[in-house]
Amino acid sequence: MKRISFVSGKGGTGKSTLVASLSLLVKEKMLADCDVDAPNLYILLHNEVLSSEDYYGAKEAVIDPEICAKCGRCKEVCRFEAINDAWEIVPMHCEGCGACVLACPVRAIHLETVKTGQTYVSRTERGTYAHALLDIGAEGSGKLVTEVRKKLEQYKKDEKWVLIDGSPGIGCVVIASISGVDAVVAVAEPTKSGLSDLERVLGVTRHFGIPGLVCINKFDLNPEITAEIESFCNNNGFSVIGKIPYDPAVMKALQGFKTPVEAGNTRFTSEIEHLWKEIEKKVGYEQKTGSG
Amino acid sequence: MKIAISATGNTLDGALDQRFGRAAFFLIVDPDTSQFEVINNEAAGAAGGAGITSAQTIVDKGVKAVITGNVGPNAMKVLNAAEIAVYRGVSASVRANIEKFKKRTLEKIDNAVPSHFGMGLTGGQK
Amino acid sequence: MKIAVLSGKGGTGKTTVSASLAYSLGACQYIDCDVEEPNGAIFLKPDLQESYQVKVPVPEVDQAKCNGCGACVKVCQFNALAVIKGKVLLFSEICHHCGACSLACQTGAVHEVDRIIGVVETDQVQSFLHGRLNIGEPISIPIIRELKKRINKDLPVILDCPPGASCSVVQSLEDCDYCILVTEPTPFGLHDLKIAVALVKKMGIPFGVIVNKATENQRMIQDFCKENEIGILMEIPFSRKIAEKYSKGILPVQDNPEWIKRFQEVYAKVERGVNQ
Numbered sequence A: 001m002k003r004i005s006f007v008s009g010k011g012g013t014g015k016s017t018l019v020a021s022l023s024l025l026v027k028e029k030m031l032a033d034c035d036v037d038a039p040n041l042y043i044l045l046h047n048e049v050l051s052s053e054d055y056y057g058a059k060e061a062v063i064d065p066e067i068c069a070k071c072g073r074c075k076e077v078c079r080f081e082a083i084n085d086a087w088e089i090v091p092m093h094c095e096g097c098g099a100c101v102l103a104c105p106v107r108a109i110h111l112e113t114v115k116t117g118q119t120y121v122s123r124t125e126r127g128t129y130a131h132a133l134l135d136i137g138a139e140g141s142g143k144l145v146t147e148v149r150k151k152l153e154q155y156k157k158d159e160k161w162v163l164i165d166g167s168p169g170i171g172c173v174v175i176a177s178i179s180g181v182d183a184v185v186a187v188a189e190p191t192k193s194g195l196s197d198l199e200r201v202l203g204v205t206r207h208f209g210i211p212g213l214v215c216i217n218k219f220d221l222n223p224e225i226t227a228e229i230e231s232f233c234n235n236n237g238f239s240v241i242g243k244i245p246y247d248p249a250v251m252k253a254l255q256g257f258k259t260p261v262e263a264g265n266t267r268f269t270s271e272i273e274h275l276w277k278e279i280e281k282k283v284g285y286e287q288k289t290g291s292g
Numbered sequence B: 001m002k003i004a005i006s007a008t009g010n011t012l013d014g015a016l017d018q019r020f021g022r023a024a025f026f027l028i029v030d031p032d033t034s035q036f037e038v039i040n041n042e043a044a045g046a047a048g049g050a051g052i053t054s055a056q057t058i059v060d061k062g063v064k065a066v067i068t069g070n071v072g073p074n075a076m077k078v079l080n081a082a083e084i085a086v087y088r089g090v091s092a093s094v095r096a097n098i099e100k101f102k103k104r105t106l107e108k109i110d111n112a113v114p115s116h117f118g119m120g121l122t123g124g125q126k
Numbered sequence C: 001m002k003i004a005v006l007s008g009k010g011g012t013g014k015t016t017v018s019a020s021l022a023y024s025l026g027a028c029q030y031i032d033c034d035v036e037e038p039n040g041a042i043f044l045k046p047d048l049q050e051s052y053q054v055k056v057p058v059p060e061v062d063q064a065k066c067n068g069c070g071a072c073v074k075v076c077q078f079n080a081l082a083v084i085k086g087k088v089l090l091f092s093e094i095c096h097h098c099g100a101c102s103l104a105c106q107t108g109a110v111h112e113v114d115r116i117i118g119v120v121e122t123d124q125v126q127s128f129l130h131g132r133l134n135i136g137e138p139i140s141i142p143i144i145r146e147l148k149k150r151i152n153k154d155l156p157v158i159l160d161c162p163p164g165a166s167c168s169v170v171q172s173l174e175d176c177d178y179c180i181l182v183t184e185p186t187p188f189g190l191h192d193l194k195i196a197v198a199l200v201k202k203m204g205i206p207f208g209v210i211v212n213k214a215t216e217n218q219r220m221i222q223d224f225c226k227e228n229e230i231g232i233l234m235e236i237p238f239s240r241k242i243a244e245k246y247s248k249g250i251l252p253v254q255d256n257p258e259w260i261k262r263f264q265e266v267y268a269k270v271e272r273g274v275n276q
Helices: A015-025 A073-077 A099-103 A141-154 A172-178 A192-207 A223-236 A248-255 A266-283 B050-060 B073-081 B094-102 C014-025 C040-044 C071-075 C100-104 C141-149 C167-173 C187-203 C220-227 C240-247 C257-275
Strands: A002-008 A029-033 A048-055 A058-063 A109-114 A117-124 A127-134 A161-168 A183-188 A212-217 A239-244 B003-007 B025-030 B035-040 B065-068 B085-088 C002-006 C029-032 C048-061 C081-084 C087-090 C110-123 C128-133 C157-160 C178-183 C207-214 C232-237
Touching: A002 A015, A002 A172, A002 A192, A002 A266, A015 A029, A015 A161, A015 A183, A015 A266, A029 A141, A048 A141, A058 A099, A073 A099, A099 A109, A099 C100, A117 A141, A127 A141, A141 A161, A141 A172, A161 A172, A172 A192, A183 A192, A183 A266, A192 A212, A192 A223, A192 C040, A212 A223, A212 A266, A223 A239, A239 A266, A248 C187, B003 B094, B025 B050, B025 B094, B050 B073, B050 C081, B065 B094, B073 C081, B073 C087, C002 C014, C002 C167, C014 C029, C014 C040, C014 C157, C014 C178, C014 C207, C014 C257, C029 C040, C029 C141, C040 C128, C048 C087, C048 C141, C071 C081, C071 C100, C100 C110, C110 C141, C128 C141, C141 C167, C167 C187, C178 C187, C178 C257, C187 C207, C187 C220, C207 C220, C207 C257, C220 C232, C232 C257
Parallel strands: A002 A161, A002 A183, A029 A127, A029 A161, A183 A212, A212 A239, B003 B065, B065 B085, C002 C157, C002 C178, C029 C128, C029 C157, C178 C207, C207 C232
Antiparallel strands: A048 A117, A058 A109, A117 A127, B003 B025, B025 B035, C048 C110, C081 C087, C110 C128
């Protein structure tokens, strides 16, 4: 089984639209929405939830007021300003590191695991699909990404592919969305910020030694920057495998809760068919899992 | 002598797990008697540092060798420090890998794959 | 007054709105808290003069004092330490800089040293600030904290938040007086707006919505806001021209003075919203 993660330096470049569209074209695959901060693949997927589970992804300190001597040692050692003046833990700040537990001379503090979100595995017409919802303002979304991917693999039958709608950015959630995949497809727009965002996210894939492929969305909005992106990719060993034109009809299809493929947008469809062929070629499905 | 094998299941007939840090189980096996102990790898679900803690777990078991797929640089550093030999297993059952180990036909891994490599393709820069 | 600009989803025009607002106000402070992808500088073109390294404390072990007991390894909640043959190995990229290991060490062998994870850059008068997280670093909070230390209390402050609704957004929003939620009229935009609304409500900060890429025939955002009694501060129309200018690093306000007036009106509405 090959795992392909779709990422973008910044959000809103069309990553989910691309993955949702590919989910109609690619056979024998599973889908994972690892954009756990703003999961929205399911909006286009009509999923039927098979299983859901509370996710206890973090630890949090708890102070027992009966025992607490209000000596202030915990506040002194806490690096995250997570203990307020009423000697309570501020959940949004607590990292669950346990420093306060170690410091407390009367053992009034302990760590508890806390629910930070929920994971779901669903059946869809397009294959088994996993996603998660993070509790509002919760920490530890990188861990949740790992969990979504793990849950999905538990439902593995004989699928050939896993398509992962990854998180935007370059931080922990992104690292968790691309760890262990066979290729990363970075979706970029030809904007001033697009190129620097792309460079950063490709820097992450290179850092982790994963082949990086590039899809330029709305490439005709700014031909100069598109050319710049292409030459950047050429010079740095990243392949541009797809160029999707700007088309207001894409937005219109989405407003009607449809992928451009379902809405019958043939230009868009043939472009992403081509893109998928390139991915198949680059990853070489038959090829044996390689070595480092 | 004891060896550790990353495994997807908790029996000798289960498949080798190609991942080290995020392996589902480790089987601590005595190759001569095929006696084994199952370790549920709790580090597999960690957000970070899975390889380090997995390596620590099997180091503490006193094994002399590990059979697995790909090992990240952090885990490799731990295993090297502990002077544990690392062998690249084949896509087969744990039992088959033990046989190959006994016949000395498994390849020894000296270099770590890049961090967060998991089950990836070619190695990159690091 | 501190105004945070956020959106549940990326790419909805958060930076367009916050940079336009900063540009229209003139005398204000703009802080780009999206340290993973700081883009404000592309539009506001600041003359970055000052640069501060952001450091975090990581442990260092004095092997002479270390007895190899492994207490530090056991307390580390982040798996950043190992102890092999009596020697401690540290993996600093995984470290959360909490200091638990040095508290746990009974022999005083663990002390802390600085490690650089990124940088804060500003113009000379600190009217523009952004941070940059080094590639491969997972934790952005210390950089946001450094940025917010430099808030100017005498000026309107505009904070361009990271996308999403997780820890780094919470860190950016804290102590803000008002939130501007930027969204677009697609099912994705609506869904993510709901998450952002839940977050700012939980944090108890007054807020209003800006609809970007607004079209006449799709009013799902307006309908949602009406139902939930949420004020709409502004609508920015869906336009190829705005998208093209944006791709060149040009904001609507830099192209058409009419937009300056409109963003000043947004600010007036925000002021009223705060005082209500």
